[in-house]
Amino acid sequence: MANGKQPSRWMIWLGLADNSFTRQKTVKFGDASAVNSGRGYGIISVLAFIILWWVATASGWINPIYWPALDAVFDRVGKLANEGFRNVALWDHIWISVYRVLSGVVYGAVIGIPLGFAMGLWSVAKGFFDPIVEFIRPIPPLALIPLIILWFGIDEFAKIFLLALASLFIMIIAARAGVSSVRVSKVHAAYSLGATKLQVLIRVVLPNALPEIFTGLRTAMGVCWGTVVAAELVAADRGIGSMIMIAKNFLNTDIVVIGIVIIGLIGFAIEILMRMLERKLIPWRGKG
Amino acid sequence: MKALSIKDVSMVFTVPGGDPVRALDHVSLDLQPGELMSVLGPSGCGKTTLLNIVAGFLSPTAGRVVLQDPEPDGAASVVTGPGADRGMIADTDASVVKGPGAERGMVFQQGALFEWLTVEKNVAFGPKMAGKPSSDIKATVEHLLETVGLQDFAKKPVYQLSGGMQQRVALARCLANDPEVILMDEPLGALDALTREKMQGLVLRLWDETRKTIILITHSVEEALFLGERLIVMAPRPGRIEREYRLPFAKRGLNESPRDIKASPDFIEKREEILSMIWEMEEEIMGRAEGVGHG
Ligand SMILES: Nc1ncnc2c1ncn2[C@@H]1O[C@H](COP(=O)(O)OP(=O)(O)OP(=O)(O)O)[C@@H](O)[C@H]1O
Ligand SMILES: [Mg+2]
Numbered sequence: 001m002a003n004g005k006q007p008s009r010w011m012i013w014l015g016l017a018d019n020s021f022t023r024q025k026t027v028k029f030g031d032a033s034a035v036n037s038g039r040g041y042g043i044i045s046v047l048a049f050i051i052l053w054w055v056a057t058a059s060g061w062i063n064p065i066y067w068p069a070l071d072a073v074f075d076r077v078g079k080l081a082n083e084g085f086r087n088v089a090l091w092d093h094i095w096i097s098v099y100r101v102l103s104g105v106v107y108g109a110v111i112g113i114p115l116g117f118a119m120g121l122w123s124v125a126k127g128f129f130d131p132i133v134e135f136i137r138p139i140p141p142l143a144l145i146p147l148i149i150l151w152f153g154i155d156e157f158a159k160i161f162l163l164a165l166a167s168l169f170i171m172i173i174a175a176r177a178g179v180s181s182v183r184v185s186k187v188h189a190a191y192s193l194g195a196t197k198l199q200v201l202i203r204v205v206l207p208n209a210l211p212e213i214f215t216g217l218r219t220a221m222g223v224c225w226g227t228v229v230a231a232e233l234v235a236a237d238r239g240i241g242s243m244i245m246i247a248k249n250f251l252n253t254d255i256v257v258i259g260i261v262i263i264g265l266i267g268f269a270i271e272i273l274m275r276m277l278e279r280k281l282i283p284w285r286g287k288g
Numbered sequence: 289m290k291a292l293s294i295k296d297v298s299m300v301f302t303v304p305g306g307d308p309v310r311a312l313d314h315v316s317l318d319l320q321p322g323e324l325m326s327v328l329g330p331s332g333c334g335k336t337t338l339l340n341i342v343a344g345f346l347s348p349t350a351g352r353v354v355l356q357d358p359e360p361d362g363a364a365s366v367v368t369g370p371g372a373d374r375g376m377i378a379d380t381d382a383s384v385v386k387g388p389g390a391e392r393g394m395v396f397q398q399g400a401l402f403e404w405l406t407v408e409k410n411v412a413f414g415p416k417m418a419g420k421p422s423s424d425i426k427a428t429v430e431h432l433l434e435t436v437g438l439q440d441f442a443k444k445p446v447y448q449l450s451g452g453m454q455q456r457v458a459l460a461r462c463l464a465n466d467p468e469v470i471l472m473d474e475p476l477g478a479l480d481a482l483t484r485e486k487m488q489g490l491v492l493r494l495w496d497e498t499r500k501t502i503i504l505i506t507h508s509v510e511e512a513l514f515l516g517e518r519l520i521v522m523a524p525r526p527g528r529i530e531r532e533y534r535l536p537f538a539k540r541g542l543n544e545s546p547r548d549i550k551a552s553p554d555f556i557e558k559r560e561e562i563l564s565m566i567w568e569m570e571e572e573i574m575g576r577a578e579g580v581g582h583g
Contacts, residue, residue, distance in 0.1 A: 185400040188345050193414035193465050194390030203417070207404040284403040287447035 014040035068254035076254045085243050085255065094262060097232065097239040100156075101224045101270075104163020108220060112168045113213060116175025121205070133172055141166035141227045145234055154235035159228065166227050167220035174216020178209025183288065211278075211285040218274040225267050240266075290355045290391070290468040292319040292342070292501055297351035299337050299527075311337040312348070313526030319469075319518075322499040324538055326506060326516030328562065330569045334527025335505045339471050342503065343394050344387040353385040355392075355468065390414065393467030395458050395475040401446045407457050408433065408442040414465030432460040435497075436490065452483035459494065472504045476511065484508075485546065488515060492541050509562050510550060513537055521562060523569055531565065533558070 007017030015037030025034035050070070056062045057069035064072065080090045118125035119133070141162060152158035182205055190204045232241025240259055247255035278285065299312040311334040319325055327335050340346040342353050385392070394400075402410055408429050415425045433439045436456040441449060446457055455475055462470055475491075476484045488511060495502055506512050512519050517538045523530035535558070537549050549555055 183399060185396045186402065188343070188388065189394060189396060189400040189402075189461075190413070190417075191345075191388035192343060192390070192392060192394040192467075193417060193461070195413075195417045199417050203413070204402065207402070210404070282404075284445060284447055287445075288399065288403040 014043075016040045065251055065253055068257055073254050073258060077258060080255070080258065086237075086246060088238055093238060093240050093243045094266065097225075097228050097241065098266065100159050100163055100228050100239070101221065103160045104224045104228070105167045105217065105220050107160065107164035108167025108224075109171045109213075109217060111164075112171025112216075113175045116172040116177075117179055117201075117205070117209070119172065120176045120179025121201070129172075133169060137169055137173065141223070142230050145231060149235060159231050159236070162231055163224045163227055167224055170220040170223060171213070171216050174212050174219070175209060178212030178216075179205055181212060182208040186288075208288070211282050214274075214278050214282055214285075218271070218278070221270050221274060222267065225263075225270060229263055290357055290501070291321050292469050292503075293317070293354040293356060294338070294342065295352050295354060297338070297341060297348045297353065299334070299341065299346065300349045310526035312341075313528045314351070315527070315529055316351075317520070317529070319501050319503070321501055323517055324495050324502045324504070324515060325518040325520065326504045326512035327520050327522060328506065328509060328512045328566065329522030329527075329530075330524055330566055330573060331507075332573075333522040333524035333569075335522060336473055337527065338522075339473050339503065339505060342385065342469070343392055343471050344385050344389060355385060390418065390465050391468040393462035393465055393470045395455075395462050395470065395472040397474045398451065398454070398478045401454055401457055401461070403445070403447045406443050406445055407438060407449070410446055410457055411460045411464050413461060418465075428464055429460075432464055435463075435494070436460045450483075452479050452487060455479065455487060456490065459490070463494065463498065467500065469501045469503070472502065474505055474507060477507060484511070489541075489546060491515060492538060495538075496542050509559055509566070513555060513558055513562070514541060514546065514550060519562075521565060524573060530569075533562075 011017035012019045018036060022028070022034050022036055025031060028034040053067075054070045057064065057067065057072075068076075084090055085093060115125070115129065119129055120126070144162060144165065148158050148162050152161060186204055186208065187200060190200045195203065228239070229241035229244075232239040233245045236242035237246075240262055244256050244259035247253075247259065294315060294317040297312055297315045298310070301309040301311055303309060315334075315338060317325075327338070329335055337346065341348050344353075388394075402413065405413070411429045411432055412425050415428060420428075429442075430439070433442055436459055438453060438456055438460070441453065446454060449457065455478075458475065472491075476487050479487060491502075491504070492515060494500075504512075504515055506515075513535060514537050516533075516535055519533040519535055520529050521531045521533075522528065537555060540549055
């Protein structure tokens with residue numbers, strides 16, 4: 001409504017009033033881009049959760065064995081940050097998990113991307129690896145943990161091997177999809193401009209596949225983060241997953257909850273970071 | 289510039305579970321060096337197929353495409369497989385086109401620019417692949433961007449340009465490679481009427497300056513008449529050359545105003561003649577399709 005009163009900036013920021021973009025739209029139900037963020041309700045839900053937590057535990061309504069009191073959690077976070085958990089600093093628990101994920105993803109990508117490219121470009125690789133990839137793809141990496149423990153025990157190598165395997169197949173599939181998404185006219189154009197096969201690969205196919213590869217990296221990060229926590233739950237003495245598991249054995253529910261929150265926050269941070277990197281590194285995404 | 293011969297080319301597409309499609313049926317053509325030929329025809333008559341065969345992206349079922357040096361004892365090459373066309377001697381003095389190659393530049397309808405590169409890097413692509421010294425490349429790119437009026441956009445990513453500007457980049461990229469023959473498949477098809485008219489002027493000017501051999505496919509009768517020194521009209525099922533014209537308008541367009549030419553009686557007369565011919569072909573196709581539908 002052009003002559004309507006302007007809503008206040010606060011109402012717009014809270015997503016409760018139409019902003020300058022959604023105001024132009026008349027069709028709102030069904031057009032996802034026309035739906036206001038409703039950030040205000042988000043704040044309400046977070047506050048409600050915290051208040052519920054506080055009331056339920058402070059009143060003794062919930063046994064702290066099942067869910068810790070809010071103030072106890074804050075105390076414990078301070079203690080964990082200062083003294084660590086089981087002789088290992090909290091940061092080290094977090095870092096070792098992140099480090100495992102990063103190594104797994106890097107190994108998976110280094111092997112998976114060239115393999116995926118080969119599968120998209122060369123019939124021998126396509127035929128040879130296709131059954132293997134299609135067979136392993138639906139197997140959740142967690143199902144491989146027992147086998148990997150049998151093979152490699154529970155040391156560092158076993159964990160990174162599992163994570164590399166988990167990201168390997170994601171990266172193969174992403175790279176292969178990237179190669180097959182190249183528009184033929186671009187390849188034709190490059191050949192017509194005198195490019196050799198190698199030049200077409202490096203100058204056309206590779207940049208064209210980058211958006212897909214990046215999506216693959218993001219997925220691999222997410223999957224590996226979930227997998228590392230699960231692997232640490234099964235067998236580890238360091239890492240955020242093992243911290244939860246050990247704390248559980250001592251009925252330290254507060255540490256369990258803290259660990260869960262940290263896992264969620266880091267998973268979220270990884271996603272945000274990857275999106276920022278993507279916007280920076282592949283600004284042409286979706287513009288071809 | 290080299291002469292281009294299309295010798296008795298036929299193309300049959302075999303479709304799994306369907307009748308074979310005779311996209312081209314014994315098509316022969318000779319282009320003199322520096323000739324600008326436009327190609328018209330109803331949808332599906334094999335224009336793109338013909339161009340793809342000349343470009344070396346498709347291998348014809350029969351016949352061949354030959355690039356010939358106009359010098360009395362010059363070499364010629366037949367178009368046949370990737371990269372093999374350069375320096376490949378098939379006949380004593382002709383090279384058969386065997387695959388895509390730098391001597392046949394292509395301007396696509398749209399979407400063939402490299403969106404991860406800037407305007408200038410797109411234009412520099414061909415010379416860079418050929419390993420030209422970077423100072424030469426820089427000079428070429430600057431000159432060409434100026435020619436197509438995009439010198440201020442050199443550093444922009446191509447996806448930030450309008451459709452008309454993108455096609456100018458495509459033209460410049462093609463010219464940067466200094467090809468013998470330029471093949472254009474509806475290069476102006478996606479543009480609005482006004483931009484399109486301006487671009488026609490640009491194509492004509494570039495042709496005049498470079499004297500390249502050019503084949504230009506278009507759906508616009510007016511564009512085909514205005515730009516083609518020669519004009520072939522193709523007919524479908526099987527795809528073949530139906531009529532051929534030699535036209536004065538392209539030469540006149542170099543000096544006269546395009547609007548005057550397009551409004552002149554002889555231009556209008558030709559336009560109506562060709563329009564009604566294509567109209568009849570379309571009618572016939574529709575009639576046949578209807579027959580199938582009701583049969
Ligand atoms: N790869 C293919 N497989 C099977 N049939 C094809 C193939 N490519 C083209 N054809 C058929 O060949 C005929 C000619 O196609 P072509 O694309 O050359 O037509 P065109 O003249 O360029 O049409 P338009 O003006 O619509 O671009 C059509 O009947 C088309 O269906
Ligand atoms: Mg076509």
